[in-house]
Amino acid sequence: MSPADPLTQDFELGFTYTRSTGPVVGRFLTGLRERRIEGVRASDGRVIVPPMEYDPDTAAALEDFVEVGQEGELVSWCWVSEPRAAHPFERPFAWGMIRLDGADVPMVHCIAADSEQDLVTGARVRASWVDEPRGHISDIRCFELVEGGAS
Amino acid sequence: MRDIAVVAYHQSDCLASAGASNEVELIMPVLRQVFDQVGLHNAQDVDFVCSGSCDYLQGAAFAFVAGVDALGAVPPIRESHVEMDAAWALYESILKIRMGHADSALIYGFAKSSPGELPIVLSQQLDPYYLAPLWVDTVSLAALQARLMLDKGAITEADMAAVVARSRRNALGNPRAQLAGEVSVEELLAEETYVSPLRRHDCCPVSDGAAAMIIATVEQAERWGKPYARITGIDHRIESHNLGLRDLCDSVSTRRAAAAAGVADGAVDVAELYAPFSHQEIILSRALALGESTAINPSGGVLAGNLMMASGLSRVGEVFRRIVEGEAGRGVAHATSGPCLQHNLVAVLEAA
Structure with a gap:
């Protein structure tokens, strides 16, 4: 090695192990693999989607799973006119808080739309799935507006 | 004690x-x-x-x-x-x-x-299964919060711009500030949205x-x-990591921390609030029940410059500085952490 050669070493920043997602998160993610969206019923009866492992008020372990709809209502949204490199879309899109039918608590996910003007709070949206779900939150590729579904 | x-x-x-x-x-x-x-x-x-x-x-x-x-x-x-x-x-x-x-x-x-x-780096502090893999950034989450408030009629875009205009004006007196100047609400509202409904100036630099x-x-x-x-009271409270479970138009944790710290036990001459987004200053002012007699963010606050991991301490320091310089007798400092004001600390400072 000549003195001018820099010393280099490949380095991957990340966790080199796998871990179990447990009976609650794992069940939700497994459901996604079958294009099914499941929530969990909290002590006060509210259905929380995605499910939480512990009750937000009593801290009791939650296990009463409820399948919810693939459509829901846009509770809030924001328009990303300049997507970032890490974002799920390269073209402008929206983030939304979506309350799925049968759920009481909205979830955050991305929304595909042609323009900001197409979106309105209260709009009906539907889950759009990737071709090969693998048990990951991004198996839901995005939510899309339901035609004529504004409520 | x-x-x-x-x-x-x-x-x-x-x-x-x-x-x-x-x-x-x-x-x-x-x-x-x-x-x-x-x-x-x-x-x-x-x-x-x-x-x-x-x-x-x-x-x-x-x-x-x-x-x-x-x-x-x-x-x-x-x-x-x-x-x-x-x-x-x-x-x-x-x-x-x-x-x-x-x-x-x-x-x-x-x-x-x-x-x-920064907004993408901070996305990795979110729920590791439901949110972080989507790379939903902190500016976007704040924008979802702002829309909830606007839709509800709890604030207007002009209210948000007024917070920014005051921040920029106050920052003219703060040599440490990054953004300062005289700008009107009308000029601010004429700017394009960034992550709608937020404009760039609604977000701290x-x-x-x-x-x-x-x-x-x-x-x-x-x-x-x-x-x-003297620090006569200090308390901090945190809310659920599940944004859907929280009332994002209020800051329940700030209210609780303020009650425990004794904010209401006397007049508040000055308040320095860690509000990284304009609408959040309004949420915090309401949660702390601050009135006309309180000077809010006389330094310009973090909309004029946001030192991550130091801005909360600086809020306490700014109140301290005004008390020892005789500008105020009693003040409130606030710090926040997490998306959409998830975790909040409130301190009360008084003259010796």
Whole structure:
């Protein structure tokens, strides 16, 4: 090695192990693999989607799973006119808080739309799935507006 | 319980980029400033040191340990760190003193946020299964919160612009600020949206820098013979990590922390609020029940410059500074952490 050669070493920043997602998160993610969206019923009866492992008020372990709809209502949204490199879309899109039918608590996910003007709070949206779900939150590729579904 | 006094505070300029300076080089000047304010030589002259920083911002595990190089930790010192804003390092230091394990403490917070893409870096602090893999950034989450408030009629876009206009104007008197100037609500509203409904000016800038503070028992402060302000109350509360479960139009945790800290026990002359987004200052002002008689963010607040991991400590420092300079008799400082004001700390400071 000549003195001018820099010393280099490949380095991957990340966790080199796998871990179990447990009976609650794992069940939700497994459901996604079958294009099914499941929530969990909290002590006060509210259905929380995605499910939480512990009750937000009593801290009791939650296990009463409820399948919810693939459509829901846009509770809030924001328009990303300049997507970032890490974002799920390269073209402008929206983030939304979506309350799925049968759920009481909205979830955050991305929304595909042609323009900001197409979106309105209260709009009906539907889950759009990737071709090969693998048990990951991004198996839901995005939510899309339901035609004529504004409520 | 032992009374706590803030004795010294300094914050660096908020820089859009600190260039080639490393974290130690950001920290050392602010430490020198607070040592000089009290007449101390170095970290050997205080009983305890606690810092606040975030390894995610440096992109390396245990990166905060490098910050200790700024202290000169030989002979050994008693030192601690929180992976939080340094306002929480202040909280730990207060507990340490109240327990009788120290009579004085040095607190500092620092971050060089400019090299990374801050809103994306912060997305990795979210729920690791449901949110982080989507790379939903913190600006977008704040925008969802703002839309909820606008839809509900709890605020208007003009209200948000008014917060920004006041911040820019107040920052004209703050030599450490990054953004300052005279700008009207109409001019601000004429700007395009960024992450709609937010405009760029509704979001705090990304800043590099550091802040430091020295606190002590009131007895030690008297021995040092320097002007001080007393911390008469401090408390912090956190809300669920599930955004859907929270009332994002309110800050329940701030209300609870304010009640425990005794905010309502007297007049509030000045309040420094850690509101990274314009609408959040309105949420916080309401949660703290601040009225017309309170000067809110006279420094310009973090909309004029946001030192990650130090801005919360700076809010306490700004209130301290105004009290010892005689501008205020009693003030409230607030710090926040997490998306959409998830975790909030409230402190009450009073003249000695």
